[in-house]
Amino acid sequence: MSVVVMERVVFREDRCKGCEVCIAVCPQKIIALDSRINKLGYRSAAVKDQEACTSCGLCARVCPDAVISVYRPARPAKPAPAGEGRKAS
Amino acid sequence: MSSIVERIPVYEPPKSLSDVSSHYCPGCTHGATHRIVAEVMDELGLTDKAVGIASVGCSVLAYNYFECDMQQAAHGRAPAVATGVKRVRPELVVWTYQGDGDLASIGTNEVIHAALRGEKITVIFINNAIYGMTGGQAAPTTLIGQKTATTPFGRDKSWSGSPIHLSEMLALQEGAAFIARTSTHNPAHLGRTRAAIKRAFQTQLEGKGFSLVEILSTCPTNWGMTPVEALKWVEEQMVPVYPLGIFKDWQADGARSPAAAGAAAKSAKPAEGGK
Ligand SMILES: Cc1ncc(C[n+]2csc(CCOP(=O)(O)OP(=O)(O)O)c2C)c(N)n1
Ligand code: SF4
Ligand code: SF4
Numbered sequence: 001m002s003v004v005v006m007e008r009v010v011f012r013e014d015r016c017k018g019c020e021v022c023i024a025v026c027p028q029k030i031i032a033l034d035s036r037i038n039k040l041g042y043r044s045a046a047v048k049d050q051e052a053c054t055s056c057g058l059c060a061r062v063c064p065d066a067v068i069s070v071y072r073p074a075r076p077a078k079p080a081p082a083g084e085g086r087k088a089s
Numbered sequence: 090m091s092s093i094v095e096r097i098p099v100y101e102p103p104k105s106l107s108d109v110s111s112h113y114c115p116g117c118t119h120g121a122t123h124r125i126v127a128e129v130m131d132e133l134g135l136t137d138k139a140v141g142i143a144s145v146g147c148s149v150l151a152y153n154y155f156e157c158d159m160q161q162a163a164h165g166r167a168p169a170v171a172t173g174v175k176r177v178r179p180e181l182v183v184w185t186y187q188g189d190g191d192l193a194s195i196g197t198n199e200v201i202h203a204a205l206r207g208e209k210i211t212v213i214f215i216n217n218a219i220y221g222m223t224g225g226q227a228a229p230t231t232l233i234g235q236k237t238a239t240t241p242f243g244r245d246k247s248w249s250g251s252p253i254h255l256s257e258m259l260a261l262q263e264g265a266a267f268i269a270r271t272s273t274h275n276p277a278h279l280g281r282t283r284a285a286i287k288r289a290f291q292t293q294l295e296g297k298g299f300s301l302v303e304i305l306s307t308c309p310t311n312w313g314m315t316p317v318e319a320l321k322w323v324e325e326q327m328v329p330v331y332p333l334g335i336f337k338d339w340q341a342d343g344a345r346s347p348a349a350a351g352a353a354a355k356s357a358k359p360a361e362g363g364k
């Protein structure tokens with residue numbers, strides 16, 4: 001059975017000002033500034049390794065610009081009923 | 090066969106915070122504090138019954154960032170405007186958002202008399218030890234030795250006196266029901282700031298009197314630091330000068346004398362819990 005990978009930490013990158021406060025606080029050290037420049041003119045913060053995120057929420061709680069939302073997975077879902085399974089692989 | 094893993098929100102931006110980009114500098118804690126005020130408004134269901142009073146300073150445009158009704162007051166006069174709104178519409182929750190230049194300099198008189206009168210308003214007081222908006226001049230809150238545009242060699246006590254401890258002063262007033270000082274320098278302290286703001290709004294909801302939370306904050310731009318360095322500066326330089334804690338709490342200090350409350354504040358633990 002495969003599992004659809006879920007993003008634990010989501011950045012509204014057009015709101016980010018590249019202040020690096022989230023980078024400093026992340027215990028997993030998985031946040032980095034992207035090489036692209038967003039429409040505000042800053043390099044936005046991003047997480048590449050979503051698997052390494054523990055959903056601790058610290059980055060979202062320090063962000064001055066409400067850029068970040070954090071999620072955690074629910075209990076592993078029951079197998080989808082036949083015929084209703086989305087993204088079957 | 091595959092399974093969809095449902096995701097549960099751990100943190101999402103509060104609904105009481107407007108869905109717009111702010112004008113604040115990168116890393117400025119005005120932004121985090123706005124978010125926290127909005128979180129408390131969400132939690133207490135105040136969005137449709139709160140009126141915020143913006144002041145003069147970098148947060149002059151705060152009226153653009155909250156989903157509750159907002160008004161903007163002349164420099165230092167937010168407590169007077171809040172007094173008017175609250176007395177005319179006592180069922181509303183009225184709060185001001187003021188910097189240290191606004192509240193502790195040009196508006197010192199206003200906030201002291203609002204506390205003396207026991208106005209049932211809530212003041213969010215942003216102490217960043219500087220006039221941010223106007224280019225980094227010294228404020229009454231500037232630390233001894235701190236370099237600013239108007240103290241290029243550092244604030245000299247013999248010339249311009251010592252940092253003002255407004256929370257301690259206000260806690261001595263009978264009309265003050267809840268007075269606390271918190272900080273923004275890490276997630277734990279942001280959590281305590283949130284708890285204190287909640288307690289301040291509850292103080293008003295219960296009609297107990299004047300409430301104020303002084304929040305140690307950054308101004309990376311005018312301090313000439315990165316945002317991360319600025320947070321460290323709050324922790325290492327500001328907190329020792331401005332002790333954190335609850336200086337007055339109608340729930341805990343009801344029977345104590347103001348002097349005892351003041352003395353207790355020195356050793357008081359920061360606000361905890363959410364009740
Ligand atoms: C009557 C009046 N005097 C002076 C000013 C100039 N002025 C604008 S903001 C400000 C100080 C703002 O500092 P603070 O309240 O600490 O806010 P911050 O920008 O640091 O958040 C001053 C002196 C003014 N706008 N109006
Ligand atoms: S939720 Fe925690 S682990 Fe995940 S990116 Fe944010 S700070 Fe890092
Ligand atoms: S704390 Fe927020 S604004 Fe600052 S870099 Fe991280 S996501 Fe961007």
Ligand code: SF4
Pocket residue numbers: 112113114117118119147217221222307308309310311
């Ligand atoms: S000048 Fe200072 S207080 Fe004003 S927005 Fe910039 S960092 Fe914040």
Ligand SMILES: [Mg+2]
Pocket residue numbers: 146188189190215216217218219220221228
């Ligand atoms: Mg200031």
